[in-house]
Amino acid sequence: AQSVTQPDIHITVSEGASLELRCNYSYGATPYLFWYVQSPGQGLQLLLKYFSGDTLVQGIKGFEAEFKRSQSSFNLRKPSVHWSDAAEYFCAVGVQRGGSNYKLTFGKGTLLTVNP
Amino acid sequence: DVKVTQSSRYLVKRTGEKVFLECVQDMDHENMFWYRQDPGLGLRLIYFSYDVKMKEKGDIPEGYSVSREKKERFSLILESASTNQTSMYLCASSLGGLLGNEKLFFGSGTQLSVL
Numbered sequence: 001a002q003s004v005t006q007p008d009i010h011i012t013v014s015e016g017a018s019l020e021l022r023c024n025y026s027y028g029a030t031p032y033l034f035w036y037v038q039s040p041g042q043g044l045q046l047l048l049k050y051f052s053g054d055t056l057v058q059g060i061k062g063f064e065a066e067f068k069r070s071q072s073s074f075n076l077r078k079p080s081v082h083w084s085d086a087a088e089y090f091c092a093v094g095v096q097r098g099g100s101n102y103k104l105t106f107g108k109g110t111l112l113t114v115n116p
Numbered sequence: 117d118v119k120v121t122q123s124s125r126y127l128v129k130r131t132g133e134k135v136f137l138e139c140v141q142d143m144d145h146e147n148m149f150w151y152r153q154d155p156g157l158g159l160r161l162i163y164f165s166y167d168v169k170m171k172e173k174g175d176i177p178e179g180y181s182v183s184r185e186k187k188e189r190f191s192l193i194l195e196s197a198s199t200n201q202t203s204m205y206l207c208a209s210s211l212g213g214l215l216g217n218e219k220l221f222f223g224s225g226t227q228l229s230v231l
Contacts (some may be wrong), residue, residue, distance in 0.1 A: 006158075007230070019134075032218075036220075042224070043120075043222040043224050043225065044206070044220070044222040045222075046220065049219075050220075053157050090158060090159065094218070103164075103174075103177070104149075104161070104220065105161070106151075106159040107158055109157060109158045
């Protein structure tokens with residue numbers, strides 16, 4: 001069965017600093033990988049996804065993530081963090097099971113605090 | 117924009133009660149999901165559905181059931197609520213098809229407290 005590990009429960013960065021959120025997955029085949037963000041009081045929103053091709057994917061709000069098969073990782077990065085990026089971030093791995101049938105498993109999340 | 121509406125934002129129920137959580141989506145999506153979100157545990161899949169009257173167990177289905185009689189509506193049922201089911205419940209929907217093209221749209225959640 002697939003699984004996702006987000007090693008950092010809580011990260012604090014200063015506004016303008018760079019950011020990297022870690023995500024490691026476990027799955028036997030090529031995974032479908034996602035990052036979602038949950039801002040305070042709001043629903044989850046898709047930031048970006050990877051399923052094939054270029055291992056560096058660009059998402060919304062200036063985020064990017066790099067798929068590294070050798071490390072089973074899909075880390076999320078942003079060069080310069082804004083105060084509005086304070087939120088909880090979830091990495092997810094998906095498994096296609098035929099047709100529209102798939103299963104998406106989420107990590108436990110990383111809470112990002114941004115200091116002024 | 118896709119709208120996923122959960123009928124209640126906050127709900128307080130007593131142990132042993134039968135609880136219904138309702139979710140409606142307005143974009144003719146094939147797939148619908150119920151997750152629960154607990155601090156430190158992330159999102160855990162309870163049940164999902166790929167078609168009307170079709171359901172499949174997720175990772176933590178015990179104590180729950182679901183109903184999907186119409187395409188736009190997916191209900192989560194707690195047959196006999198217990199205190200360990202106190203949680204934030206999130207409904208999501210997606211168009212369906214290849215996973216690589218998929219994007220889940222989430223509702224704003226129902227915070228259920230079982231006393």
